[in-house]
Amino acid sequence: MFPDSAISPAVKICGLTQEQQARDIIALGADALGINFWPKSKRYLPVEQAATWLPAVKDLTTLVAVMVNPEPALLDTLLKENLVHILQLHGDESPAEVQFLMDAGAQVIKALQVRDEHSLDQIGDYACETILLDAYNPGLYGGAGETFPWELAVLAQQRFPQKKIILSGGLTPGNVHEAVRRTHPVAVDVASGVESFPGIKDLVLVEEFILQAKQG
Ligand SMILES: O=C(O)c1ccccc1N[C@@H]1O[C@H](COP(=O)(O)O)[C@@H](O)[C@H]1O
Numbered sequence: 444m445f446p447d448s449a450i451s452p453a454v455k456i457c458g459l460t461q462e463q464q465a466r467d468i469i470a471l472g473a474d475a476l477g478i479n480f481w482p483k484s485k486r487y488l489p490v491e492q493a494a495t496w497l498p499a500v501k502d503l504t505t506l507v508a509v510m511v512n513p514e515p516a517l518l519d520t521l522l523k524e525n526l527v528h529i530l531q532l533h534g535d536e537s538p539a540e541v542q543f544l545m546d547a548g549a550q551v552i553k554a555l556q557v558r559d560e561h562s563l564d565q566i567g568d569y570a571c572e573t574i575l576l577d578a579y580n581p582g583l584y585g586g587a588g589e590t591f592p593w594e595l596a597v598l599a600q601q602r603f604p605q606k607k608i609i610l611s612g613g614l615t616p617g618n619v620h621e622a623v624r625r626t627h628p629v630a631v632d633v634a635s636g637v638e639s640f641p642g643i644k645d646l647v648l649v650e651e652f653i654l655q656a657k658q659g
Pocket residue numbers: 457458477479481484485486509510511533575577584585586587588589611612613614632633634635636
């Protein structure tokens with residue numbers, strides 16, 4: 444999903460809850476879709492419900508399970524049923540937990556909240572190649588619709604050139620072009636910036652977001 448070098452970033456649309464929306468958003472050109480399996484998220488979809496339609500779209504896109512400190516049972520279901528391609532971890536998961544999942548064959552994105560340049564120190568602790576940078580929000584694990592200073596994403600890439608950096612946090616159709624121009628991420632990720640209601644995407648906003656993100 445995330446090539447070493449690309450003219451434009453991959454676009455991940457996060458917090459899908461419905462098969463038809465997934466199909467519509469794939470048709471609009473999204474490269475990856477996120478399904479939120481954290482029960483406290485406004486975009487939560489129970490894995491039993493997701494399992495009824497994820498297999499039907501899995502060959503059409505890259506499916507990403509967004510989680511916060513996931514229970515072993517959830518990880519077991521996702522891995523045994525092969526429901527998604529990638530696990531995206533937004534909680535307090537340790538480098539050892541990430542390594543454990545990678546050893547079990549999972550592709551992992553570790554999400555880190557960025558408050559200042561010291562926040563970037565953790566990037567080197569994680570074995571996974573891809574790191575997602577999100578805004579700092581104590582008490583919240585993601586999906587807050589807030590940006591962080593993008594120069595810290597530039598610094599992250601300079602400090603860890605071997606990592607693939609995904610930019611997220613408060614991206615919208617109105618700011619994503621500038622964000623990409625300034626940070627050159629391998630991918631951008633959005634949840635709240637393209638919604639009409641939590642878990643329901645506004646397809647006009649999604650289309651505009653993809654256009655703006657990918658425009659050179
Ligand atoms: O979307 C959520 O509700 C969510 C909850 C817990 C962890 C991550 C979540 N979403 C991810 O948060 C970032 C930023 O979202 P936003 O665009 O600022 O709304 C993004 O990576 C989502 O995948």
